Amino acid sequence: MKNRFLIIGSLICVLIFGMGKTVSAQTLSLDAAIRAAAGEISTHLDRGSKIAVLSMRSDSLRMSNYLLEELISAMVSHRTLTVVDRAQLELVQQELTFNVSGDVSDASAQAIGQMLGAQAIATGSFDNIGSLYRFRVRVILVETAAIQATYSANIQNDQIVASLMGAVHIPVTVPSGSSVPSGPSGTYQVGDTGPAGGIIFFDKGSFGDGWRYLEVAPAWVDTTAEWGSRGNDIPGTSTAVGSGKRNTQLIVEQLNQRGERQRAAQICASLEINGFQDWFLPSRDELNLLFQNRLRVGNLQEARYWSSSQHSRTSALAQNFNNNGRQSDHNKFDNYRVRPVRAF
Numbered sequence: 001m002k003n004r005f006l007i008i009g010s011l012i013c014v015l016i017f018g019m020g021k022t023v024s025a026q027t028l029s030l031d032a033a034i035r036a037a038a039g040e041i042s043t044h045l046d047r048g049s050k051i052a053v054l055s056m057r058s059d060s061l062r063m064s065n066y067l068l069e070e071l072i073s074a075m076v077s078h079r080t081l082t083v084v085d086r087a088q089l090e091l092v093q094q095e096l097t098f099n100v101s102g103d104v105s106d107a108s109a110q111a112i113g114q115m116l117g118a119q120a121i122a123t124g125s126f127d128n129i130g131s132l133y134r135f136r137v138r139v140i141l142v143e144t145a146a147i148q149a150t151y152s153a154n155i156q157n158d159q160i161v162a163s164l165m166g167a168v169h170i171p172v173t174v175p176s177g178s179s180v181p182s183g184p185s186g187t188y189q190v191g192d193t194g195p196a197g198g199i200i201f202f203d204k205g206s207f208g209d210g211w212r213y214l215e216v217a218p219a220w221v222d223t224t225a226e227w228g229s230r231g232n233d234i235p236g237t238s239t240a241v242g243s244g245k246r247n248t249q250l251i252v253e254q255l256n257q258r259g260e261r262q263r264a265a266q267i268c269a270s271l272e273i274n275g276f277q278d279w280f281l282p283s284r285d286e287l288n289l290l291f292q293n294r295l296r297v298g299n300l301q302e303a304r305y306w307s308s309s310q311h312s313r314t315s316a317l318a319q320n321f322n323n324n325g326r327q328s329d330h331n332k333f334d335n336y337r338v339r340p341v342r343a344f
Contacts, residue, residue, distance in 0.1 A: 026153060026154065027132065027153075027154040027155070027156055028153050028154070028155060028156070029155070029156055029158065029160075030135070030155050030156075030158075030160055030161055030164075031070065031160075033135050033153040033155055034067065034070045034071050034074050034135075035074050036151065036153065037071060037074070037124075037135070037137045037151040037153075038071060038074030038075045038077070038078060039078065040137075040149055040151045041075060041081070041122060041137070041139055041149050041151070042075065042078040042080045042081060043149075044139065044148050044149035045080075045081055045119075045120055045139070045148065045149070046119075047080050047081075048080075048081070048082060049081055049082065049119045049120055050081070050082040050083075050084065050116075050117060050118045050119050050120070051075070051081050051082070051083055051084065051118055051119065051120040051121070051122060051139070052083075052084035052088075052089060052112070052113060052116050052118040052120075052121055052122070053068050053071050053072050053075075053083070053084075053089075053122045053123075053124075054089070054109055054112060054113075054121050054122065054123050055068075055123050055124070056068050056071075056123070056124045056125065056126060057123075057124070057125040057126070057127075058125070058126040058127075058165075058262075059128070059165065059261040059262060060164060060165045060262075060270075061223065061262065061267060061270075062164050062165075063126055063161075063164040063165055064126075066164050067124060067126060067135075068086065069086065071122070071124070071137070072086060084116050084118055088116060089116070106140060106145050107145075109121040109123060109140060109142075109145075110140075110142055110145055113142035114142060118142055119141065119142055119143070120139050120140065120141055120142060120148060121139070121140055121142060122137055122138070122139045123137070123138055123140075124136055124137040124138065126155075129154070131157060132154045132155060132156065132157060133154070133155040133157060133161060134152065134153075134154055134155070135151075135152070135153050135154075135155050136150070136151070136152045137149075137150065137151045137152075138150050138151075188200045188203065188213055189203070190202065190203060190293055190296055191293075191296040191297070194213070194215035194342075194344075195215070195274070195276065195344065196215060196217070196273045196274050196276040196342060197218055197273060197274055198215040198216050198217045198218050198273075198341075198342070199215065199216050199218075199296075199297045199298070200213050200214070200215050201214055201215070201216050201289060201290050201293045201296070201297050201341075202214040202241075202286075202289045202290075202293070204241075209242060210343070211242075211343035211344055212344070213343070213344055214282075214286060214289065214290075214341055214342070214343055215341060215342050215343075215344065216290055216297055216339055216340075216341045217271065217273065217279060217339060217340040217341065217342075218273070218299075219298075219299030219300075221271065221273070221339070221340060222299075222300075222301065222337060222338070222339050223267065223337070223338050224335045224336060224337055224338065225262060225263055225264045225267055225306075225335060225336075225338050226263055226264065226332065226333050226334065226335055227263060227264050227265075227306055227316045227330075227332040227333075227334070227336075228251070228255050228260045228263030228264065228265070228266075228332060228333075229251065229254050229255055229258060229260065229263070229332060230314065230331075230332050230333050231313055231314055231332075232254065232258070232313060233310075233312075233313045234250055234251055234254050234310050235250075236250050237250055237251070237283075237308060237309050237310045238283060238309065239283055239284040239285055239307075239309045239317070240283060240285055241283065241285045241286050241289065242283075242286075242343070243283045243286075243308075243309075244280045244281060244282040244283040244286045244307075244308050244341065244343075245278070245280040245343060247265075247280070247281065247283055247308035247309060247310075248265045248268055248269055248280035248281045248308050249269075249280075251263075251265035251281070251308060251310075252265050252266055252269045264281055264306045264308075264336075264338045265280075265281045265308060267338055267340070268280050268281045268338065268340035268341075269281075271340050276342060278342050278343075278344075279340035279341065279342050280308065280340065280341065280342065280343075281306060281307065281308035281338065281340065281341075282307055282308060282339075282341045283307055283308055283309050284307040284309040284317045284319070284327060286307070286341065287305060287307045287319050287327075288319060288325070288327065290305075290339070290341070291319055291321055291325045292325075294321060300321050300339070301321060301337055302321055302322045303320070303321060303322075303336070303337050304318045304319065304320050304321070304330070304336040304337060305318060305319055305321055305336060305337045305338070305339055306318050306336045306337070306338055307319065307327075311329035312329065314331060314332060315329040315330055315331055315332060316329065316330065316332055317329055317330075318330050318334075318336050321337075
């Protein structure tokens, strides 16, 4: 009996002192952490299970997309799981208007997993923690919403991470045969490819106030986001053609002051394509010009798109790009499509 108490007492001591031990998170490069996360996921799911990488919350849309693409590739390389292709995910994204760089609730993840026929869903996040970043991945089972696997690592803030967390840079090759003028003397027609690789959707006829043409960003820039600044008035936004750039500046200034990230105007203002960084969220009337020429532009969703024109403290104006093109006000926290434009 005495020996039994000694054994029990020894076990209690081990538990007490063992619980006080802290295991430091390992600091890895981004790519090494992605590979480690893929390995962890593969060991916790049955061979042949179908999994979808749904979202990667981050302050940078470019980082979120990078994490999604690389984690998918890393899991495919293990050859133990069936991984949902990104194209399938984008089809569901368009229908449910969720954002790959935002949070997705477990209930939404289950619904999306069921639509994709997946047994598991992976979501993650990438957050700044001082001089480092913390990368987290969580896998839930679609049938039960139970957490099946988790992974976490500290990430070095190296040049790759700095680049991905900075301005979005998307290199574009302008198709051969397209004219790329050096200044306002060049001429375009609606439907032509513009200097940044987008499509010209408006020509006001002459150069004035610093611009003549409006160019919409390529289709693969199209995303979804909240308008932001809920319940806060942003004085000075306009609905007129030519006001979208100033509207965007006013919105971004307030969003930055409030610590909001990845809102519609910020996504546009942070975009860089082919060296062009002058993108903005179109005003209501600029958005309507895009709608009127949507058939000549192509690759626009039959969904609501945000404008940069505020309607009230709690709402902003959007336009439905279905056949009726109805413009109406909506809550600033709604997730609608975002398509940057530029004037030149």
